[in-house]
Amino acid sequence: MSAATAFFSRTWVRWAVVGVIAVVLIVLPLIFDAPTNSTLARIGVFAVAVLGLNVVMGYTGQVSLGQIFFLGLGAYVTAYGVNEGWNIVLVFILAILLPAVVGLLVALAAARLGGLAIAMVTIALPIVGVPLAKRLSEFTGGSQGTSARFSSAPEWTGLYDDQWQLYVVIAIPAAVFVLTRNLVRGKFGRAFAIVKENEAVASSMGISPYRYKVLAFTIASAIGGVAGFLYMVVIQYTSPETLAFHHSITLLASMVIGGAASILGSLIGGAYYVLVPQLTNIIDPNLTAVLQGAILLLVLFILPGGIVSLPRLWRRSRGGRGLGSPVAAGAQTTGIATIEGTRASHAGDYASPVGSAPAVPPVTGPESGPTDKSPSPESPEKRQDT
């Protein structure tokens, strides 16, 4: 191990780093101006949304194109509760609970049917969600949306609104991130990983793919609900536009660009979601589409594993002992292209008929050459968790 890695693995250093980060997070909102704070707050909101997507898609390998629906649902629940005058803690709990229940029901139905069904059902959620939000206008305010202003800084703090909102958006996501990190590092995370690799193997080991898929999906929905609550804290307005399908696609792109199956990658993904449109606006507001497409392609071209794989790339280019070949760098999944089903590793039911089985349990091994489409066994330690 290099000297740097040795340094950072000492306990006291780790605690010191955590302490420094905590201090920085407390102080920065007081220094930055309102637009910067509001941008950081928005990054927090979408980092949580991407994190939820990562739980079900990055870690467990199930295609979900409906994450934005749960964010929207959480936002609507929050708006409704606030406007009805309910206690904010109750509203927060509901904003987590309702999306979780919906996610649970959806998963219970779809998870038995395989990857394509889950993909299709998750696509259906935002697509049907938008006209539904318009129809249920007593609860949602219809197509004009609803405003709910409730996140002004309380008097006793003496803070500006944007600072207060940023603190909320630092505190709650920090808790969510820590909880999720513990989840994916623990036995649930290992179960998710095995379900993702090969469902037949998982069930032969006594891990029910069905149950863990449902669990992952429910957790992802709950996290989406939290993101929705935070969305209302920062934006204070929601409309059917909030849960439009194309946002789900952008969330997916953000997840991949940040780094799939990575906690830090979710944060980077959230930053991507928020900053790239603003960046392209600064460059040329008339060319935002061209620039966004170009940036996405450029980043993925250089870093197919997402931005979170940058240290690995850097280490390898300096001649250190890298972990894995360029193709698999950061790509923690098996890369089987299939004919039936879009994603063998995710669907589990569909796989290349001539594909080779991954080793059980997965072991660290040398990467197969770039011309090989067979699955590359990777150990869980290779997954990027920070």
Next chain:
Amino acid sequence: MGTFIQLVIDGLSTGSIYAALALAIVLVNQATGLINFAQGGMAVLSAYVAYQFLQWGLPLILAIIASVIVSFFLGAVIERFLMRRFERGDPDTAIVVTVGLLTLITGVCAWIWSYNNLLFPSLFPLDSIPILGASVSVRSIGTTLVILAIMVLLQVLFVGTKLGLALRAVAINPQSASYSGLPVGRLLMVGWGLAAILGAVAGALVAPSLTLTPGMMDGALVYALAAVILGGLSSPVGVVVAAWMIGVLENLAAVYVPFIGHDLKIAVPFVLIFVVLIVRPQGLFGRKVVVRV
């Protein structure tokens, strides 16, 4: 009764628009194993290219042929220089790359030709024929016939020709394919090129009624994906039938089930898919694949 038949015919016509895109998606998937989210965008770019040829004075049919040729090379180039890097890696990443490609293509079209709705002439006249008491537009008939022809061609290609077999072999197992002497790289390019041609034809067919804008095919993309999943990723016939079913059932549900109405009719294809997948997980016409452990 007249309304019913009219709705069915209209549904078939709308379904043909979805089918056009769905066929291109199936082709790319069969040839390279990817789901190409940018298929619609590439079709739109081809339509714009045809439009440009029209502006330069070419007659319509020649403009379309020219755009088809340009599209073939465009598709091949995109595969070689962009997608090649991601084909062996994480499928999620490949999908996101196609999403980025879609955004880029849309942006480029808007940059060159603006966001205004451009009028694209149709290969067929704007007349209608009464059939069974319903009024059917010649354009719909023309579009549907062309889609049928493409569907037959694709089916024949995959099942009956050496090229089709080679394309599928490359997608299933490129290593074995290359050991058998197949030029894997070139076949991949051909696959994408053919799909681009399909997209060009589709774009030229639907542009007259949708008007040419950079986002022209965005609405159809979700329906096309639904048709692909419902019909089975491996079957051209399947996706066309699925697309028609979606178009027709949507219309009927909207009109005859007042609770659904025209705003929630979009739920119909998804419910349909759900039901079908419970019974046949590989889609209506797809091939069942067994997993070896």
Next chain:
Amino acid sequence: MSTLRKRMRATTIVAGVGVVALLVAGCARGGDEGGGSSEGPADASPGITDTEITLGITTPLSGATAGPGTCTVAGITAYFGARNAEGGIEFGDGKTRTVKINALDDGYDPQKAAANFEQLKGSVFAMTSGLGTPTNRSWREAATADEVPQVLIQTGDPIFSNQQESPWSLGFVPIYQNEGAAFGELLASSSGEHKVAILAQNDDYGEGYVEGFKEAIEGADNIEIVKELTYEATDTTVDAQLTELAGSGADVFFNAMSITPLVISSLQKAQQLNWLPSWFLPSNTSSPGAILEPGGASAFPGVYTVAFAQSASAPTFAESEEGATFLSDLAEYADYPDVPAFPHCVWSYQIGATLEQVFQKMTEPTRDDFMAQLRSISDFVAPLMLEGTAVDTTIDGDPAVSSVIVQKYNGKGYATAEDFG
């Protein structure tokens, strides 16, 4: 190293950073950012100097609504480009200033619109001309809280013109109810029985049109609504709706659609179905060149619309002096060489002209004075306005333009319609 020393090291480092942080926090921002502004009467608001004033726009410049969205920037840029070339505008306080426009794309996403507002509010004097209801709604309350003008925006949602709800906002275009009512009144005052079929976009735009129409025909015995349907803005086709409506036997078709290809295909489909009612089209999708001609509108007994501005694609437009100036300004200063297919270009140009009126009345370089002067404009006939309409910002609850004229298509362009039929 012992545990105790390790812990002491960690604590020292954290404490050290904490001290540094506190020192830095000492220069935490205070003053009057965020919250309410506390400027004295003579302090200038942001975005204005003695020589320049900056306006901000957040509007869709990409995505499905980018066509009209680009127009909302082009018109106002063209107007002020021409004024700047003449040396600038003389304000009421005696200073001559040039106008700078800072436009950002929000892709019709309310979240991005709110973000753009946060970006711009500290550096622009006022926000204007943005397109869309949800996008403008998302930062309406923030604009009120921060006391930033959100004025002359391009949405017909009544909330923006209600001074109680939105003291710092003002709409420019007539509210949707207004336009629907204008046609309803024309119809109600006509002789003869009429059956009406309605197709409306499923959002506040369509709902507003229908609401206004229904209010206007209330009590008129000769008008009956026989069928009412909706469509989604994202639909590929409305053939099914047309089929249903054609079967209703209506002789008047009230259409509240804002999507160009759907209007064209509706015109075509109705002819195919042999259904030839009189049509009503909203002001933003009634362009003769872009919609009526391709749709073959001459086949119908009458195509009506409401308008307060001339249509840029009518043949007579380019021949008039005002029209020619508009088109050349657009091409020269706004990089927009084509004849606009959307009315928003003309409307945006008129917004520029209206703002010029306000600037000329302003005596202090403050947002407060700006809003006061904004609400004092009456009887201002902006360029390209139709005879009988004018800008009037003095009535609470009304947007800047609330007078509309009902027009009828005459094969080439529009002419005022006195009666129905």
